[in-house]
Ligand SMILES: CC(=O)SCCNC(=O)CCNC(=O)[C@H](O)C(C)(C)COP(=O)(O)OP(=O)(O)OC[C@H]1O[C@@H](n2cnc3c(N)ncnc32)[C@H](O)[C@@H]1OP(=O)(O)O
């Protein structure tokens with residue numbers, strides 16, 4: 279291994295699964311292990327074989343199936359655990375036993391061992407593991423709260439007993455970057471035999487510093503990072519695989535280290551781990567969050583459209599995403615709206631765009647996100663005829679105790695009129711109110727509502743079809759308030775009906791009918 283190569287040790291299936299509620303099925307574990315193997319993870323910690331029959335079986339099967347990765351199992355500092363682990367990994371092309379014991383004062387108190395007794399146990403158990411497997415990792419659990427002299431002493435013992443990797447766990451996420459770098463550096467400088475082994479870093483995120491601490495440890499000389507997909511793990515989680523891998527890739531100028539990871543597989547495995555563990559990824563999670571490559575604000579969207587590097591430090595394709603997304607919302611500007619129209623196949627002059635933009639902002643103020651269908655609905659809403667009738671205001675009372683009433687204010691050719699009407703439900707009351715203000719012979723042929731997007735704040739698109747003397751007129755409207763959308767669609771249909779009437783005024787049609795032909 280070259281000095282600038284950092285091994286990626288993934289413990290999603292062991293430490294990650296220890297998160298309360300994250301238990302995965304056997305098949306899910308096999309599938310995730312296959313994905314980890316395929317994306318270039320160097321070591322997969324597949325489980326804790328003594329923990330249960332299920333864990334043993336998962337580690338064994340993963341060991342049998344792995345193609346490139348080393349398969350590792352966890353074991354406490356006792357022969358039974360170590361034997362069971364050796365048995366589980368025996369069929370791996372490359373297997374590793376990882377044995378550990380808590381070395382800090384707090385953790386030494388649990389088995390009630392003196393420093394000397396613990397030192398002897400470490401020697402015995404690491405030697406035993408090494409007799410069963412030539413790839414042995416040893417961890418002084420809670421290393422970052424272990425006395426310096428004792429930590430050096432036990433690491434030296436483990437190395438002498440045959441450990442090939444020394445992992446320095448920050449079990450409770452207590453350390454900070456400068457300390458993390460310094461600890462590894464000083465251990466490598468101080469402990470006899472340190473140059474013959476690989477030092478690893480295993481950080482937890484209790485103070486939100488797991489990634490920073492892991493990278494600092496690498497700067498201090500660690501050459502294996504222990505991590506999990508999506509940062510899954512005990513309490514606040516472990517170092518996130520995607521974060522350290524992408525940090526090393528993007529900031530290779532100041533951290534000149536490489537990994538064997540195919541980063542384009544990151545999104546896929548992130549989604550799979552999220553569904554298998556039942557732990558959704560938070561929207562603003564680095565690298566794999568839904569918003570990691572999404573920009574809603576106008577200034578950012580405009581910048582992104584002109585040069586993606588203005589607001590993105592890595593390409594979404596590099597982590598396996600199809601591309602950047604520019605969701606439209608209340609912070610968006612014209613540039614993104616025009617870009618969206620282009621992708622939807624609409625070409626608009628500047629004045630049309632300005633008009634649409636005003637209505638778009640109005641909608642966005644009432645709605646979290648404006649989706650493609652919302653935009654199409656807004657465009658269609660504007661595709662209207664000369665309006666005889668215009669809605670001014672509508673207030674509806676509805677609920678279990680009828681009758682439902684609608685207070686409607688409308689203008690008819692510019693003259694304001696108002697009425698209160700009742701009906702069988704809020705929409706019926708509204709339509710009755712319209713009819714009272716503007717009586718017409720149009721028969722309701724169709725009334726259709728659908729939510730154009732998901733969520734209770736979705737726009738409702740309402741279609742209304744009226745038929746009068748063989749003339750058909752349809753009206754459409756969209757609004758986050760279904761009754762308002764219904765009123766607008768109904769009024770829209772009547773306006774069109776009025777135009778149809780005028781266009782086919784008695785005499786007109788007859789004149790245009792092929793008079794000459796019929797004589
Ligand atoms: C920081 C970490 O992530 S460490 C890994 C934590 N992961 C897990 O614990 C998940 C799997 N664990 C299990 O399934 C169970 O705890 C088992 C099967 C390992 C043990 O179960 P039990 O025998 O019922 O013991 P229990 O869990 O109650 O207590 C842990 C025992 O292990 C001992 N122990 C803990 N760590 C170590 C260690 N590194 N080496 C030796 N003994 C240890 C404890 O002192 C305690 O011993 P005791 O029963 O003599 O008091």
Ligand SMILES: CC(C)C(=O)C(=O)O
Nearest residue numbers: 378417419420447449
């Ligand atoms: C088992 C050890 C390495 C561990 O997970 C920790 O200390 O956090």
Ligand SMILES: [Mg+2]
Nearest residue numbers: 293449480512
């Ligand atoms: Mg851990």
